[in-house]
Amino acid sequence: MKSSILLLAIFVIILSSCSKSHNSLPDNNKPPVAETPDTLLSLNLSNDMSGFYSTTYFVLTDEAGNIITETKYVNGTTNVAIMSPKTYTKDRFNFFKIDITKDASVTKSIIHGFLQIKRGSHYNSPSLLLPQKPVHELAYHLKKPVYFDQLDIQGDIYGTRLKSITDTVFRLYPALSDDSKLWVQLRTNNIRFYNFFDVPKGASNLDVDMTQINKTPLVKNITSPGTGLTIQVYARPDKHFFNRYDLGNVTSAGNQLTYYYPQETFDEYVTYTSYSIGNAKYSFTRNSSSIADNADTYNGVINTPAATLTTFKPSFSGDVDYYAAFFENTPSSPGLYVQLFAPAAANYINIKFPDFSKYLGLNNLDLNGQTLFYFAVYKDATFDEKNIIYKSTGRDDYPNLNLKSVSRSY
Secondary structure (H helix, E strand, O other): OOOOOOOOOOOOOOOOOOOOOHHHOOOOOOOOOOOOOOEEEEEEOOOOOOOOEEEEEEEEEOOOOOEEEEEEOOOOOOEEEEEOOOOOOOOEEEEEEEEEEOOOOOOOEEEEEEEEEEOOEEEEOOOOOOOOOOEEEOEEEEEOOOOOOEEEEEOOOEEEEEOOOOOOOOOOOOEEEOOOOEEEEEEEOOEEEEEEEOOOOOOOEEEEEHHHOOEOOEEEEEEOOOEEEEEEEEEEOOOOOOOOEEEEEEEOOOOEEEEEEOOOOOOEEEEEEEEEEOOEEEEEEEEEOOOOOOOOOOOOEEOOOOOEOOOOOOOEEOOOOEEEEEEEEOOOOOOEEEEEEEEHHHOOOOOOOOOOHHHHOOOOOOHHHEEEEEEEEEEEOOOOOOEEOOOOOOOOOOOOOEEEEEEEEO
C-alpha cells in the first residue's frame, strides 16, 4: 500500500523571483543546473505526483507573506532546486505546496505550508521510507478446525482476522515475503495461543493445522497516566526493511491493559501508544528492541485557542521540536484543506499568508472560512530542521523513530 520513491530522471529548475499571476508562472523546461550555495530549497519528488490533483504549485514567501518565487510543477520532474533571488538574503522563509484537486466531489484541494524553514532545506515527497522486500499473497486452508472467538492470520506485510471458521466477509489472504513465516494467533474465552508456520519458498497455498496453534504468548500489563489507553505493536524481523508483523491493537477505556505478544524475539518493535488527559491526546511511536513496560509521558502543553487562518496564533510550551495545525473550510467556503507545519525554533507567531486565490482559481479566498480543527506539538529524537519530514505518530515506516506528541481537536 505504500511504495518507495522511484527516481526516473533528474531535472533541476531555477525559479526566478516574480509577482506574476498563475497564468504566467515560470517555464520549468530549463537545462539542469547544479545545486549551489544560493539554493533556498531542494525538492525530491515522486515521478508522478498527479494522483487526485490536476496541478501543483510551489510558492515561497517571506515572513510578511510577500512572494519570493513561485513555479508550477511539471509531471515527471523529480529533482527541483529553488534558487534564492539576489534580493532575498534572510535565513528563513515560508514554503507552500498547493495541490489543486481534479474533482472536488472526490477530494479537496490542499495547501501544505511549511513555515519559516531554514535556507538550504530539503523536502521529500511522502513515501515509504524503508525499503520493502518483495511479497506475495498466500491462500491458507484451515485444517483440523477448532473453536475460536478470533483468529489472526498475518504475513510480514498484512493479514486478516476471522471471527468464526465460516467467516468469509473480511477473509483476505495474507501477504508475506519469501523468507518469512505465517503468524497465526487464536483467541478463545479470552485465552490466546499462537504459532509461526513455515512457508515453502514460492508457495501460493498453505495448509494450517489448527491443532498446532499451541504456543502461549508473553504478556505485558501496561499502565498510563491517562484514560482511553491504546497500544499497537508491529514486530519487524529486520529493522532495515519495512516488512513487519501486525501484532494487534488493544484498547482500554481506563488506564490499564494487557498486551499479548510472541515469545520469539524480533530485530525491532514499533510500538504506538496513546491516551487522553482532559481534552489533550498524548501519542507516542517508539522503535526499539523491546516493547515498553508502561506508556510514555510527554511535557508538551497546548495553549492554542480556537481560530481561523486569519486569527491563528500558535501557543504551546514544553520540549517541542515542531507543531502541526490543520484547517478545513466552513460550508460557505470552497473545498479546501490547509495543513501547516513549523519548527518551534522559528518562533513565528504573527503568521502572514500570500494571496492563495489565484492558484485556486478563485476571485477571492476568505481566510476566516478556514477553521482550525486539529493542533499538535511534537518531540522527535531525530529531528533535523533542514530535512522537511514532519513525522506523525501512528506511522510505522520511519527508521529509528522515537516520537512524542500531544494534540487537541477543536
